[in-house]
Amino acid sequence: MIRTALVAAALTLTAFASHAAPVYVHAGKLVDTLQGKVLTDQMITIDGERIVAVGPWKAAPADGKVVDWSKRMVLPGLIDMHTHLVDQEQTENIAEPLLTTAAYQAYIGADHARKTLEAGFTSVRDVGTWRAFGDVALRDAIDNGLVPGPRMSVAGAYITIPGGGGEITGISDDVKLPDEMRVGVVTDAADARRKAANILAHHADFLKLIATGAVLTVGTEPGQQELTEDEMRAAIQEAARRGTYATAHAHGAEGMKSAMRAGVRSIEHGSLMDDEAIAMMKAKGVFLVADIYDGDWIDAYGKAHGWPAETLRKNYETTQAQREGFRKAVKAGVKIAYGTDAGVYPHGLNARQMKYMVQWGMTPMQAVQSATTVAAELMGKTDVGAVAPGRYADLIAVDGDAMADVSVLEHVSAVMKGGVVVKD
Numbered sequence: 415m416i417r418t419a420l421v422a423a424a425l426t427l428t429a430f431a432s433h434a435a436p437v438y439v440h441a442g443k444l445v446d447t448l449q450g451k452v453l454t455d456q457m458i459t460i461d462g463e464r465i466v467a468v469g470p471w472k473a474a475p476a477d478g479k480v481v482d483w484s485k486r487m488v489l490p491g492l493i494d495m496h497t498h499l500v501d502q503e504q505t506e507n508i509a510e511p512l513l514t515t516a517a518y519q520a521y522i523g524a525d526h527a528r529k530t531l532e533a534g535f536t537s538v539r540d541v542g543t544w545r546a547f548g549d550v551a552l553r554d555a556i557d558n559g560l561v562p563g564p565r566m567s568v569a570g571a572y573i574t575i576p577g578g579g580g581e582i583t584g585i586s587d588d589v590k591l592p593d594e595m596r597v598g599v600v601t602d603a604a605d606a607r608r609k610a611a612n613i614l615a616h617h618a619d620f621l622k623l624i625a626t627g628a629v630l631t632v633g634t635e636p637g638q639q640e641l642t643e644d645e646m647r648a649a650i651q652e653a654a655r656r657g658t659y660a661t662a663h664a665h666g667a668e669g670m671k672s673a674m675r676a677g678v679r680s681i682e683h684g685s686l687m688d689d690e691a692i693a694m695m696k697a698k699g700v701f702l703v704a705d706i707y708d709g710d711w712i713d714a715y716g717k718a719h720g721w722p723a724e725t726l727r728k729n730y731e732t733t734q735a736q737r738e739g740f741r742k743a744v745k746a747g748v749k750i751a752y753g754t755d756a757g758v759y760p761h762g763l764n765a766r767q768m769k770y771m772v773q774w775g776m777t778p779m780q781a782v783q784s785a786t787t788v789a790a791e792l793m794g795k796t797d798v799g800a801v802a803p804g805r806y807a808d809l810i811a812v813d814g815d816a817m818a819d820v821s822v823l824e825h826v827s828a829v830m831k832g833g834v835v836v837k838d
């Protein structure tokens with residue numbers, strides 16, 4: 415009943431907002447991600463923060479404001495399904511997360527959020543932070559207009575085994591980590607259920623399960639399974655009970671398959687996938703979120719900045735394998751959502767992965783859809799990912815043809831979020 419009342423209140427607010435003058439965007443070209451085609455000379459009518467109509471351009475109406483993007487290509491705001499906005503960007507120091515206070519970290523998150531939005535990513539799914547719930551706070555601060563940033567869907571904390579890929583490892587054994595850095599560390603299925611419930615009670619949007627070791631967590635191996643199938647199933651049941659889902663960080667094929675049998679909606683990385691894992695993703699409709707750009711960043715930047723040899727070795731073992739698996743997954747028709755692991759490389763460079771996805775088997779339209787319609791489908795959202803009536807007026811504009819060369823998306827000329835131009 416309370417929920418119904420809140421929804422009714424929200425609808426009333428939207429109705430009030432609609433008294434503002436409409437905004438008309440004149441789009442020289444418009445990428446229709448729902449139909450998979452490019453339209454020319456379009457008018458996008460915006461009322462408040464939502465799109466109310468899309469159709470051929472007519473003479474500018476007298477009653478509102480015109481945004482002239484008639485020489486540009488307009489697309490829906492992009493979505494990165496694998497970011498880490500709240501943490502410091504990756505460095506050579508494995509103890510980096512212990513060097514800042516939670517308060518300072520909030521400002522770091524705000525800086526990353528602004529860079530991400532200005533790069534044309536108007537929504538992100540943020541898949542974990544070392545200090546639990548900093549992502550929940552950033553999401554709410556953005557929604558409340560305190561800081562600029564993308565719409566965020568957040569994980570709250572990593573669900574991981576002790577010393578697993580979602581822990582801060584490599585420090586001496588007698589250092590006790592702060593409790594807020596171990597909120598999702600689980601030792602059996604009952605513990606996984608309890609901690610999943612706690613994370614969701616703290617207003618995370620979904621769960622992030624660390625099913626295998628990680629490239630960047632020392633002492634763990636990407637090919638090795640960590641959480642058991644029972645632990646993952648227990649957490650996923652808890653998510654389902656609350657109307658949400660879990661995604662699994664899984665590099666190794668066995669960890670991927672175990673996570674899928676347990677019921678995850680998506681697989682992060684999938685670097686060492688085999689044919690059976692690809693067939694399972696296809697058959698079960700599980701989304702693949704493969705960060706096929708950042709391996710090049712780690713190799714070049716990590717080598718130059720003295721990142722641990724173990725990290726560079728694991729990166730080498732997963733980069734090419736992941737790209738080859740990605741190509742097979744595209745060919746097999748697996749649903750692939752755009753996710754880059756931003757934070758491993760600097761925030762704001764999120765669109766760099768576009769050209770890799772085209773190089774490894776996608777058409778430019780498929781790459782753009784992975785970062786719009788497919789990403790929205792994975793999050794279960796029908797209000798982002800397309801320029802269509804009822805959706806948020808989240809738009810970007812580029813000078814150039816993104817369907818001829820997706821790398822123009824690395825230099826977005828204009829960004830609108832919720833009907834407000836944030837960059838032009």
Ligand SMILES: [Zn+2]
Binds near residue numbers: 496498541755
């Ligand atoms: Zn990640």
